[in-house]
Amino acid sequence: MSQGILGYLADEVGYPFNQIPTKMGWAYRGGIYSWGSICGALPPAIDLIGLVTDLDTGQKLINELMAWYKDFPFPAYPGDGTPLPTTVADSSLCHVSVTKWMQVANVPREDKTRSERCGRLTADVTKFTVEMLNSLSDNKFEAKHKPSAVVGECMACHSKLSYAHGKETCTACHGDPHK
């Protein structure tokens, strides 16, 4: 992911992008060295947006990236051309995103289509990030994606109690705890 955006800018533009080693983003694979935490395509995209925008603009783009990621049927990038199923992660977490896809594809972790799928997803995130930055550069950026609607419903009560913030689909992990 770092290579896809930062590496491209280092090659094409040079300074200052060539001052930041793209290996900075390598650790995020497998949701941080197989910890299964945040999807490894996201932090390098977030870093890059932060590098080239002011804070207010960056916030709009990064909110759009997060909202789009949870809703997008990955992967769309054709890669080597082999047809692959698509799934909506409804989460920013690697292990959720990958498990949902593997269960539809019915493959184990070590299957090569699993790594192909994650490679294509990374291309999708790269493309979306670059498209956002290009539309921003043309003064045409417009946010189209939103936090999960259920957040408002849950937070109507939970924000009055000792619960933290969030914008993802609470029920995707928590189910409906009031049933």
Place this chain on the structure above:
Amino acid sequence: MSQGILGYLADEVGYPFNQIPTKMGWAYRGGIYSWGSICGALPPAIDLIGLVTDLDTGQKLINELMAWYKDFPFPAYPGDGTPLPTTVADSSLCHVSVTKWMQVANVPREDKTRSERCGRLTADVTKFTVEMLNSLSDNKFEAKHKPSAVVGECMACHSKLSYAHGKETCTACHGDPHK
């Protein structure tokens, strides 16, 4: 967090650290602009480790950082000196880490001790990261923390099915689904 490590290096060492704007890490606050995803202290620490180590060494340090984070009773840094309760997050997620603390502290989100707690946690992560890098520099780095033991138990079966990897405490979010 970026300011705490990268900003310090930019001020003290200068080039090449002063080539990377610390605003790159700003987006991670609130688990990426209040999405509640990964704790915002982690990606800037991971980025920094990736910048100054080779990939194999970085992997050891980042695994140690992730394993330590889930087990550490935050916050330890004294901050302004006000006593604060401590909690173990057992997760890399912002909303889990923060909610556990708020429930013990019995405060709502907007309470100023909540932001004080997250500031102190960030100082703790900065200190731990710098200590790891210093011990590496002295050829004394030794990993002491581990992925959750329950991962091995869960993955004994789940790795044979269509489930993704992970190293955090599966049961912290999933309970025991076989009960």
